[in-house]
Amino acid sequence: MRRILLSTAKILISAALLYLALRKVDLSELFSRFTVTSLFWIGMAIAITFLQIFVGVLRWREVSAECGAQLELGRAMRYNVIGAFFNQTLPSAIGGDAVRLWLVARAGAGWRAATYSIFVDRAIGLIALAIIIVASLPWSYALITDPHGRSALVLVDLAALAGGLGFLVFGALKWPWLKTWWATHHIHACAVIANRVIFSAARGPIIAILSLAIHVLAVVIAWCVVQSIAAPVSFGQVFLLLPPVMLITLMPISIAGWGVREATMGLAFGFAGLAANEGVNVSLLFGAVSFIVGAFGGLVWIFSAEKAQQGSRPIGVPE
DSSP, rough: OOOHHHHHHHHHHHHHHHHHTTOOHHHHHHHHHHOHHHHHHHHHHHHHHHHHHHHHHHHHHHHHHHHHHOOOOOHHHHHHHHHHHHHHHOOOSHHHHHHHHHIIIIIOOOHHHHHHHHHHHHHHHHHHHHHHHHHHHHHHHHHOOOHHHHHHHHHHHHHHEEEEEEHHHHHHHHOOOGGTTTHHHHHHHHHHHHHHHTTTTTTEEEEEEEHHHHHHHHHHHHHHHHHTTTTTTOOHHHHHHHHHHHHHHHHHSSTTTHHHHHHHHHHHEEEEEOOOOHHHHHHHHHHHHHHOOOOOOOHHHHHHHHHHHHHTTOOOOOO
């Protein structure tokens, strides 16, 4: 019952926010802007999304190796593509990550190593996103002239940076009880691994480059979407506005970020002096690209060996 209520709440939140966002959009006008060139740019966005997934696989393999969950390149790519499908369809707080965890653990890595690899990978990605947002703050602060928008931007920046740095500092603490108390044991272990990976002379630079590349590719995907509808938005504006929006979209209060992403993107564009409806347009198409890639991941899942072995039993995804 708790899971049903939680899923229902997320569906209602997505539907309500989408309704409010779509009130700013003329869908007939949006569709009229599609041409043959638009299909090319959407195709480019889809291709770059797969590239982004592959770059994410490379980072995940580095992290997993440190966690004791060795992953072959092909297997890790398959798991990430399948995870993209469940990110779009599974009404869970952890979605595709839970399915990836289940797949890795079931493949022989064990639940602890699988859980640590997913958690640390996500934490590193969040830290990289926070660094990008904070580093670009002088330019984004100049772009956003609305005082409420500036306050929201600074608040999001500081919260993300404080969370990331706090996680790393937590892993650097040497208090013995952190390793034994049930409430801190696993989180502290993940923070220790994150510190070891990030500050490793061998893996650290690779992790940093891959993490930054993942977020830059997200901007490129959004830029391709902008080009597909000839929206009057520059690459620099997309680079400054998208990362904070993606950070807010990570909040597990909707289905695959739908609604939250559109509402936040519309607000971000409005705060920056751009047309709010264009922000919603870009967000809708960005989500559509993710949905198409997720649908491909669904086909991979259907024909995968893991699905065949699972048979008709449902996947148990923890909340």
